[in-house]
Amino acid sequence: MSDRGALQRLATVPLLQRLASRGKPPLRLLGVARDHVIGSKARGEQLLAGRFFVGGEAVALDDLDWAAIDPSTSLGAELHGFSWLRDVAAAATRERGAALAEGLVGRWLVAHGSKVDPAWAPGLWGERLLFWLAFAPYILSRRDADYRSALLNTMARGARHLAAEADNAPPGLARITAWAGLTAACLLLSSGTSRLAKAEGGLSRALASAQFDDGGLMSRSPAEQARLVDRLGLLRAAYAAARQDFPQGFEDSGAAALAALHGVTMGDGTLSSWQGGNEGSRAALAALVEGCGFRARPLRQPRGWGYHRLSALGTILVIDAAPPPPRKLARIGSASTLAIELSDGQQKLVVNCGGPGDLTGTLPEGLAPALRTTAAHSTLTLADTNSTAILPDGSLGRGAEDVSVSRTEDNDASRLESAHDGYVRGFGLVHQRALSLGNDGKEVRGLDRLTPRGRRKIREDVPFAVRFHLAPGVEAVPTADGLGALIRSPGAPPWNFRCRGAQLDLEESVVVDGQGALRSTLQLVLVGEVSHLGAEIGWQFRRSS
Template identity: 65%
Template sequence: MSDDKLGRLAKGSLVSRLFGSGKQPLRLVAVPRDHVLGDRTRGDALLAGRLRLGSAELALVDVDFAGVGTRGPLARELHGFSWLRDLGASASREKGARLAEAIVGRWLIAHGSRPDDAWAPDLWGERILFWTAYAPYILSSRDSGYRSALLNTLARGARHLDANADKAQPGLPRITAWAGALVAALTLQGAQKRLSHAESGLMRALAAAQFEDGGLMTRSPEQQMMLVDRLGLVRAAYFAAKQGLPDALDNAASAALAALHGVTMGDGALSSWQGGNPGNPARLAALIEGCGLRSRPLRQARGWGYQRLSALGTIIVVDAAPPPSQRMAATGCASTLALEISDGIQRLVVNCGGPGAVPTDLSEDLVLALRSTAAHSTLTIGDSNSTAILPDGTLGKGVADVTVDRSEDNDCSRIEASHDGYVKGFSLIHQRRLSLGNDGKEVRGEDRLTPKGRRKIKESAPFAIRFHLAPGVEATITADGMGALLRSSGAPPWNFRCRGAMLQVEESIFIDGYGRMVPTLQLVVVGEVSAIGGEIAWQFRRSS
């Protein structure tokens, strides 16, 4: 961005006139160090005057915060200032500060004088996390009026959070709000007296949103990654302030990372659950490397619900829990007993996924369809969802009870799980049995439907077991029509076989880490089931 454009963007003297320089500014007593490396590509775009997120872009020259508003992912990205991390990855302090201070100055002019929509507790929490971590980029100015305005506004925001953080939506928004309040108490002059209050608030927010096994009750891997990020920045603030991290907070952070590891596939990106997609593997790797936490993948998750099997490079992740409650997640998915499989860096079986929290060009109808059971690698009966998705997008009745049993021996690891989502409509329980050989070469499965309840099927009902294939995986049906050869560039060939139904190969789609739709294929095992139930066996086996 040119010097004259930066000058028009900053208008630092206007900040001085609006806020004055007579009031003695506060100071930061500690500056946390963010060890998570940002995205240099996004940082370069920022330096060129563009803020990018997903399919959306915002010009920063003469940016009007009031005009941008606070609704939508891109607007919230701008107001939260998490993009400072990407700027820090691309620009030196001197070069980056000119842009960062210009945009902060604009924000102060638009929103610094009085509370408004930009003062939402979760936005203030995120803003404090990144303003303090990147203080060298936003507090290098020689304009004392600007510095005074920024620090005093930050202090007002912290006091605002002390009183309003609990008004944020339960889950990650409330955790973010209290995380910001806590970091302010650790880093801002005179705020240490509020440390205990902020610690208690954050622990309450975590207890209300996080299962005992560390996973968020939204069951969203994308939000889980953000949770780990938030807690990593809080830890950095404790270290910067030379304060001891409470054991309960340290344990919650470690458990959160273990849950995140549990839904990571062999390519280092996330598995696709609850409307999310794999994301950027480099971003996830940078977060795990820089968050300061170390933990092993959570294999058996009761609350979080994602069961993990792994052997010599083969990874399976299974959704073995009901969808999240409407209170915690407005757009949950009917994905119970779906699975994903990867062989090394090559994904084999996936779910279709969704755009997650980034702007997208996908239609509303498609995003809604991507939440259906059929968009996941599991069984459907009568082309219906295991948990109803109502016309307004909320989840209705369906899966309420999920049973899970795991076992391991010298030959393989096993999971046996069932759900009751089809009892009301078809009086059938869906049970899925999985085993992964300890050599990683064989995945055996069985989908069993057993009768339960009074509403019997009169004659029969169609069923389909879908295995959505990752982009780049080619499927060739065998001569007998009961199997397929799966070829890809990233792994040896795999053979698929089924018994008890017929196999078809159909078109499918996959939402990639940028929220874009990619065409792919799916294996579909089809048949009919009667009131007495039935079972279908299948197998994936690596050729070498």
């Protein structure tokens, strides 16, 4: 890739000269935020080789046409956000990395620097500023005065744009990112220090409106939770570079966010799969936890975040014990209430099917909506109906709204009882799930009850299914009586599964992995019928050794 030639051509472009805003006092950086999160060396080497990959999509970087890259797509958003600078830095020296990064930044300035267009979305500008400021040595190493001035002045214009538009970003992570980027710019750009108080106030409001007091995002998305920790970690670095104290409120938000993220991390170091997301990258999550600057223990008993964590001697059980997220805060919420994931050491055993997350276009057409259904999660489904309706436009409708939780600990086990009303309106039945994890980590007991509530009563028996989607590579061999199975996996001792109150079937299933790809697996399905009087289904996972 002829980046040096491209830069020479850029230096003669009149537009860059106009972007340089000659005649005004020169802008300068007051410091460089040091990013302590190590990027992916493998991905950085791909970038240096001229290829940019997101999920199953790819784009060639040679003569990249920024105007043709739609920032509303998953690939476009990641390109325009410039978070990939972290991967370049992990794979290359400053000199080699700058040859690539400055060429791409220069072409971005030519395509988007002089006009407000979709690439100026507040969330994207916030992300762009966070990463441009953190990797300034890679994008500001040249002595070309027009290029340097054009970049710094465009950053300043982006900051002014955010000062006016940040609150117009969608509520949640996008708005938080917009205000975080502005705050970083106010700290580190010589033109922005007067707006710092406004930026800090805007970020405080954005966090308060999108983050539960237990640290979890109201979107209830683990993937977004990881990005929240990352955004606040980058902002923390900006304060350090500016030699200013990180406000205690932001420190508390970051530590609480990390605790909530730890709470949905399984024994293998990947995320449990909720709200249309997947397990993500183990290496990326480990790098984030190590480098973000925050320290926290896993959140075990959440309030709004809703993901309860039971753990004992390497066995981890996570349950979604809360309603789905509000429509305005969740682009792809799921009907997963009372679903579980289970791991033994580094081996996942029971999972949810997951989804593509931001890696849109990686799955067969029409499959992504199916992965948001109750049946795609390890919980009970009644009459093949979602516990919360998924409307034709993809948004969530009525369903599980009242979710109760009770938790106790004693010398023998950790116990949790929860219930939701998602089936009351249609069937007059409440789903209750009781779980216990023995303190030796060897036994998980579950009891699913359907109990009558309200005036509505079903006239005929209705079928139910309690599903346990197994992780890829986990095998299940049914017992002769049809009430149990031997669970074998490559990374853990065998587990025995038993059930009562239902018949056990073994069916095919699918799981979306951390790269957004589909993998075949199996599921245990407990099937039966329930009358208006209710039903009770007991089950047990027990480690053989």
